[in-house]
Amino acid sequence: MSFEETVERAILSSGLLLPGETIVAAVSGGPDSTALLHALARLAPRFDWRLVAAHADHGFRGEESAHEAESVRAQAASLGLPCEIARLDLPERLARTGGNAQAAAREARYAFLLETANRYAASKLALGHHADDQIETVLMRFVRGTGISGLSGMPARRTVGTVELVRPLLGVAKRELIGYCEEKGLPYAVDSSNEQRKYERNRYRLDVRPFLEQLNPRLGEAILRLADMAREEDAFMEAAAEREMAGNVACANGFAAFDRGWFAALPFALQRRVIKLIWNYLFTEHGELEFAHIETVRNALLQSDSPNLRLSIRDGAELVREYESVRIVRAQRQAEEPPAYRIEVPPLKPGESRTIELPDGLLRAALVQASDGPSPGKLKANEAVFDWESLRLPLTVRTWRRGDRMKLYGMQGSKKLQDLFTDHKIPASLRRKLPLLTDGAGEILWIAELRRSAHAVVSRGTSWVLYMEYSRKESRSDAVHTMG
Numbered sequence: 001m002s003f004e005e006t007v008e009r010a011i012l013s014s015g016l017l018l019p020g021e022t023i024v025a026a027v028s029g030g031p032d033s034t035a036l037l038h039a040l041a042r043l044a045p046r047f048d049w050r051l052v053a054a055h056a057d058h059g060f061r062g063e064e065s066a067h068e069a070e071s072v073r074a075q076a077a078s079l080g081l082p083c084e085i086a087r088l089d090l091p092e093r094l095a096r097t098g099g100n101a102q103a104a105a106r107e108a109r110y111a112f113l114l115e116t117a118n119r120y121a122a123s124k125l126a127l128g129h130h131a132d133d134q135i136e137t138v139l140m141r142f143v144r145g146t147g148i149s150g151l152s153g154m155p156a157r158r159t160v161g162t163v164e165l166v167r168p169l170l171g172v173a174k175r176e177l178i179g180y181c182e183e184k185g186l187p188y189a190v191d192s193s194n195e196q197r198k199y200e201r202n203r204y205r206l207d208v209r210p211f212l213e214q215l216n217p218r219l220g221e222a223i224l225r226l227a228d229m230a231r232e233e234d235a236f237m238e239a240a241a242e243r244e245m246a247g248n249v250a251c252a253n254g255f256a257a258f259d260r261g262w263f264a265a266l267p268f269a270l271q272r273r274v275i276k277l278i279w280n281y282l283f284t285e286h287g288e289l290e291f292a293h294i295e296t297v298r299n300a301l302l303q304s305d306s307p308n309l310r311l312s313i314r315d316g317a318e319l320v321r322e323y324e325s326v327r328i329v330r331a332q333r334q335a336e337e338p339p340a341y342r343i344e345v346p347p348l349k350p351g352e353s354r355t356i357e358l359p360d361g362l363l364r365a366a367l368v369q370a371s372d373g374p375s376p377g378k379l380k381a382n383e384a385v386f387d388w389e390s391l392r393l394p395l396t397v398r399t400w401r402r403g404d405r406m407k408l409y410g411m412q413g414s415k416k417l418q419d420l421f422t423d424h425k426i427p428a429s430l431r432r433k434l435p436l437l438t439d440g441a442g443e444i445l446w447i448a449e450l451r452r453s454a455h456a457v458v459s460r461g462t463s464w465v466l467y468m469e470y471s472r473k474e475s476r477s478d479a480v481h482t483m484g
Helices: 003-014 031-047 063-078 090-097 101-119 131-144 174-184 200-215 219-245 260-264 268-282 291-302 331-335 417-423
Strands: 022-026 050-057 083-087 124-126 157-160 163-166 250-252 255-259 308-314 317-322 325-330 342-344 353-358 361-369 383-387 396-398 405-407 414-416 436-438 444-447 464-472
Touching: 003 031, 003 174, 022 031, 022 101, 031 050, 031 063, 031 174, 050 063, 050 101, 063 083, 090 101, 101 124, 101 163, 131 200, 131 219, 200 219, 219 268, 250 268, 255 260, 255 268, 260 291, 260 325, 268 291, 268 325, 291 308, 291 317, 383 444, 405 417, 405 444, 414 417, 417 444
Parallel strands: 022 050, 022 124, 050 083, 124 163
Antiparallel strands: 157 163, 250 255, 255 325, 308 317, 317 325, 342 396, 353 361, 361 464, 383 464, 396 436, 405 414, 436 444
């Protein structure tokens, strides 16, 4: 099979490029990108592709870099293709800003390539990474310490914004690319910096890989096979994590919520992936979450002796655990305290009903005859009834304050509301949202959705009943959608 047939098969088998697309080919001038450009140009008429060559001159090697840029321009002209060249002058930029030269070059190069793709309305950006690049990438990640995702190497396709990056040559060895260029008489550049061991990738290519090939002459095949298996297993595990999250994790911008019991029941491998997926969904601008951070979050969620905690993760993100309720949020969201309020219940006439709007819900008060009111034994948690004639007016609705106590129905003495909240595992974030109904003497009559007091209990001798119903409304910060 010829090189061009190999490229065509790789493109068609994975649908990397579709008929009629506009494609920007990143061309460095080396044998890999030169071979890719010419192969795509030969295939373009058959698939109705519009092809554009793009070259980034980083400016690190003076005349050598300038010569490579002109060579790429000449090759594109010989193929009848438009060519975009950027002179990035990285040495000057690094002198001003500092930083890692290779990282800065990569960032600037991709910014130029994506800008070119957008300007030509190209849906694809074709890159010349080949099998030897893949082998080096997997080796480097393994030595640094990586998981299955890292061992899968560079993906054949990845979307950035509206542009998809594709790598049709990942199954082709560099020697085949050089052979194709020499067979076709295609000029290509040899980057002199490729021999400099100050660059990490070069040390792997020049020293690490040759040493390991003494132990296993077929090392390259083994690593590529490992990358293929890791990629398939990674995709399987990722899909499993996404299925678990669907219906179990609720997310909005900067906010995720889920049940700790559900999380703790997951296998460890899925726990790590769930944390990673949540992070990537909420904090895309902060990059990947490192393994140490993932383990810190995971262990905090599994601890049985820490039902309530707040943990700083990274970059202003926090884990908030309140009993079985878990939230991962931006730290500034925690500074948002529910507003304190004190609202007097309007006077009621027999048979009258009033609705009071509260910051977190609606409270309906109705004065009804005892014979028409609901049975105390059949009330829901958000409902309560009181003997009207036993109440001391005016009634007030307010938020919880530290030190509040209530005389509970069916119990002797009073109890601190804070202890009551703890007994019922009410999260701290919800405690100031539950409205309290108090009488004219300041006694707490009812904690909506939780408990009523021993005051004004409805009895057989009750004539008129005060019926209360609380309906919580979703606040903007609590408005979430389920992932998946």
